[in-house]
Every structure is written in C-alpha cells, then in structure tokens.
Amino acid sequence: xxxxxxxxxxxxxxxxxxxxxxxxxxxxxxxxxxxxxxxxxxxxxxxxxxxxxxxxxxxxxxxxxxxxxxxxxxxxxxxxxxxxxxxxxxxxxxxxxxxxxx
Numbered sequence: 001x002x003x004x005x006x007x008x009x010x011x012x013x014x015x016x017x018x019x020x021x022x023x024x025x026x027x028x029x030x031x032x033x034x035x036x037x038x039x040x041x042x043x044x045x046x047x048x049x050x051x052x053x054x055x056x057x058x059x060x061x062x063x064x065x066x067x068x069x070x071x072x073x074x075x076x077x078x079x080x081x082x083x084x085x086x087x088x089x090x091x092x093x094x095x096x097x098x099x100x101x102x
Contacts, residue, residue, distance in 0.1 A: 008043060012046070
C-alpha cells in the first residue's frame with residue numbers, strides 16, 4: 001500500500017468540509033491524478049494532520065471532507081536560521097553541505 005500524499009494547506013484547519021485551491025489543488029488533481037473519493041493528508045504546520053477525502057475535484061479547486069486529527073507533533077524546540085554571504089556559484093553547494101552535516 002502506497003503512502004497517502006501530504007499537502008500543506010495554509011491557515012487553521014478543522015474537521016468538516018473544506019476547500020483546496022491554487023498550487024495544492026493543481027498538484028493533487030494534475031500531478032498526483034487524484035479524483036473524487038481519493039484520500040490525502042492535510043496539514044497546516046501546527047502539528048496536526050487531518051485525513052481527507054475528495055468530494056469534488058476540478059483543476060483549480062477541490063472540495064474535501066477533513067476527518068479528526070490523526071497525529072499531533074509538538075512544535076520544534078529550536079528555530080535555526082542560516083545566513084550565507086555572497087559567494088561564488090560553485091561554493092554555495094559547499095555551504096549547504098557543511099550546514100547540514102552533523
């Protein structure tokens with residue numbers, strides 16, 4: 001069984017009917033080829049994940065039924081930002097590599 005696609009939806013989410021528009025709707029319908037009755041997971045970055053079923057789908061807008069939150073993750077304890085100065089193009093890859101090493 002393949003994993004359900006996860007889609008970021010801005011704003012607060014709650015169980016019940018909802019709509020998906022813009023790039024997220026295009027990704028679900030055109031790229032992933034989901035249609036009526038297909039399932040996906042919606043999240044808004046607050047740690048909750050909602051199972052959703054597509055009720056109606058078109059290229060630019062989807063209406064879906066969101067279920068009860070199935071997962072809750074606490075927000076990260078640390079927020080880290082990395083600022084890099086202007087470097088030559090071939091050196092930027094080195095910055096990314098060294099920043100992600102543990």
